[in-house]
Amino acid sequence: MVTIKDIAREVGVSPSTVSRALSNSPLISQATKERVHTVAKQLGYERNELARALVKGSSEAIGLVVPDITNPFFADIARGVGEVAHAFGYGVILCNTAESLERGLNYIRLLRRKRVDGLIITNAIRNDPVAKQLVGSKTPFILVSQLWEGIETPYVTGDDHYGARQAVEHLIALGHKRIGFIGGPAAVQSSNDRMQTYRNVLQKHGITPQEEWIRYADFTQRAGREAGRRMLSLTVRPTAIFAANDVIALGVLEAAEDLGLSVPKDLSIVGYDDISYASLPRIQLTTVAQPAFEMGKIATDWLISTISGQGRDFLHRVLKPHLVVRCTTSKPSP
Amino acid sequence: MVTIKDIAREVGVSPSTVSRALSNSPLISQATKERVHTVAKQLGYERNELARALVKGSSEAIGLVVPDITNPFFADIARGVGEVAHAFGYGVILCNTAESLERGLNYIRLLRRKRVDGLIITNAIRNDPVAKQLVGSKTPFILVSQLWEGIETPYVTGDDHYGARQAVEHLIALGHKRIGFIGGPAAVQSSNDRMQTYRNVLQKHGITPQEEWIRYADFTQRAGREAGRRMLSLTVRPTAIFAANDVIALGVLEAAEDLGLSVPKDLSIVGYDDISYASLPRIQLTTVAQPAFEMGKIATDWLISTISGQGRDFLHRVLKPHLVVRCTTSKPSP
DNA sequence: TTGTAGGCGTTATCAA
DNA sequence: TTGATAACGCCTACAA
Numbered sequence: 001m002v003t004i005k006d007i008a009r010e011v012g013v014s015p016s017t018v019s020r021a022l023s024n025s026p027l028i029s030q031a032t033k034e035r036v037h038t039v040a041k042q043l044g045y046e047r048n049e050l051a052r053a054l055v056k057g058s059s060e061a062i063g064l065v066v067p068d069i070t071n072p073f074f075a076d077i078a079r080g081v082g083e084v085a086h087a088f089g090y091g092v093i094l095c096n097t098a099e100s101l102e103r104g105l106n107y108i109r110l111l112r113r114k115r116v117d118g119l120i121i122t123n124a125i126r127n128d129p130v131a132k133q134l135v136g137s138k139t140p141f142i143l144v145s146q147l148w149e150g151i152e153t154p155y156v157t158g159d160d161h162y163g164a165r166q167a168v169e170h171l172i173a174l175g176h177k178r179i180g181f182i183g184g185p186a187a188v189q190s191s192n193d194r195m196q197t198y199r200n201v202l203q204k205h206g207i208t209p210q211e212e213w214i215r216y217a218d219f220t221q222r223a224g225r226e227a228g229r230r231m232l233s234l235t236v237r238p239t240a241i242f243a244a245n246d247v248i249a250l251g252v253l254e255a256a257e258d259l260g261l262s263v264p265k266d267l268s269i270v271g272y273d274d275i276s277y278a279s280l281p282r283i284q285l286t287t288v289a290q291p292a293f294e295m296g297k298i299a300t301d302w303l304i305s306t307i308s309g310q311g312r313d314f315l316h317r318v319l320k321p322h323l324v325v326r327c328t329t330s331k332p333s334p
Numbered sequence: 335m336v337t338i339k340d341i342a343r344e345v346g347v348s349p350s351t352v353s354r355a356l357s358n359s360p361l362i363s364q365a366t367k368e369r370v371h372t373v374a375k376q377l378g379y380e381r382n383e384l385a386r387a388l389v390k391g392s393s394e395a396i397g398l399v400v401p402d403i404t405n406p407f408f409a410d411i412a413r414g415v416g417e418v419a420h421a422f423g424y425g426v427i428l429c430n431t432a433e434s435l436e437r438g439l440n441y442i443r444l445l446r447r448k449r450v451d452g453l454i455i456t457n458a459i460r461n462d463p464v465a466k467q468l469v470g471s472k473t474p475f476i477l478v479s480q481l482w483e484g485i486e487t488p489y490v491t492g493d494d495h496y497g498a499r500q501a502v503e504h505l506i507a508l509g510h511k512r513i514g515f516i517g518g519p520a521a522v523q524s525s526n527d528r529m530q531t532y533r534n535v536l537q538k539h540g541i542t543p544q545e546e547w548i549r550y551a552d553f554t555q556r557a558g559r560e561a562g563r564r565m566l567s568l569t570v571r572p573t574a575i576f577a578a579n580d581v582i583a584l585g586v587l588e589a590a591e592d593l594g595l596s597v598p599k600d601l602s603i604v605g606y607d608d609i610s611y612a613s614l615p616r617i618q619l620t621t622v623a624q625p626a627f628e629m630g631k632i633a634t635d636w637l638i639s640t641i642s643g644q645g646r647d648f649l650h651r652v653l654k655p656h657l658v659v660r661c662t663t664s665k666p667s668p
Numbered sequence: 669t670t671g672t673a674g675g676c677g678t679t680a681t682c683a684a
Numbered sequence: 685t686t687g688a689t690a691a692c693g694c695c696t697a698c699a700a
Binding site: 361 | 685687688691692693694
């Protein structure tokens, strides 16, 4: 690898002159700059960002931790993050925890060791020393679509209570009384919030769901399918299911198909997120839309401006989702 | 940030002793090791990987460049890469080019400046100096589901000719004669290969497609929908469309719906990749399956073993895809 | 306008 | 078993 010393030797100046020329310092004469640049190009010089970051104390990189990159919701957040980061000259190190809490913690530690300038976190966390340490540290970070119980952090999230209320009230308005819920892992706050609101809204309408109609799954299609199959095989089965995200909802759709139930005639389904596949013609999933791409952008904007010291306060941004009624919900058949 | 010097001072030993203790060198006494470790933990020490990488000449990180992370095909590759990288203690820096050739080149340069130990590239590239430079360099890299015209590189890819032949012959066997093709951007080799084979197979069967039945789009649902709408609005329209990937195919499905055409009665559709959404009950897309996750794993395995000097030769791995016949293809209606 | 020297946080070599 | 010392490649006072 060619270094500034090589260039210096070749051009016949000192390394510091090369360094300055390369970073376009006004102190350097036009002539030397040109010579330095041509030699640099000629030798195929690429500046060592590791060394640079070490001395500048800043790596121009941010870390992004997601639980499942194959979920379009997180892929869209990642796209938003990348878009803004790229515009500001920042790199993004993306880590996929595959829904493992432990891996999430490992990645957070790894990213901090790599001295990223900031962190965007979309996965749940146990009340763990690593989290405490992160909060206590100087590394700025922000949560997206996620809250950590009992820990004060900046965040960009959707209003899960509002969204869940829209979903459940829609089902009730259609006349459903037997409404099930399939949530994500218990550690995920947003899933819990949606569940809580589901319970509250039902209660407000004088409906008490059977406990077998409330299930937790992983946030995957397969888990949704299994949970759905089980719930729909009960002797008294719900006429509608509210799923904590679209991926689960699509799994439930599969389960219905497996059991020969027709949607929405025999079963209404509402998802959450409005991933792009939810609007496919044959799918037409009724769901609660969240602006994932936007959330990624907002979080990154805040993070980068915080990194560069234009410290706006803690960001607490709650975006209102909205219900998109498509074709997987209808009146329950009598 | 606390450094080994801080620990050294606290424990009352030299920084080198701390360094050795922390990396569990056999030279250090058990007693000192323990003292060092407890003080390190107590002070919340996190080793600076930047400094470490600088002296070791290796960052334990690999770069991954993808054209579109929201395409489940690439998300799955990314998952495979992450899985293996993680197992070997490597980090992954993921860069999303948003289908821009230029951004792709920028990212490759950026990753090299960050001194990643290796590169996994899934995007197309113009015959560019950056590519030449990469090939001439010591940085190991491998292409996944991609070939660079006229440049000799390691790669893991699917057999696009074989896959496309399965697809087109399936349509011909069903009795189709008016078969269209919607490809990705012209710079993408795999898309071109599929197109070439499409032409060849038709020709072999004595069929000459109208030129309006061959279109290029971006590898996105929206582009597929638009291209599909245009093609299906022709006065003489194809009875079947072979799309260069599933995302485009889903767009074509939307287009058909838009125009009131029923699939597969009025139009058969074959995709490519078999992303997870292709098998949804209501979609049931006939497609050519490629093992994306596997491809990511294979590439990363090779890359890391090459990095660590167990240099197997250039990897040229071609995986055979297979046709999955579902419900978007049938005999053309008379 | 340029050069010298010191330091960023590690690891590695050589002595002790 | 431990400690100095010199790198790694770059940046930046301070001097010239």
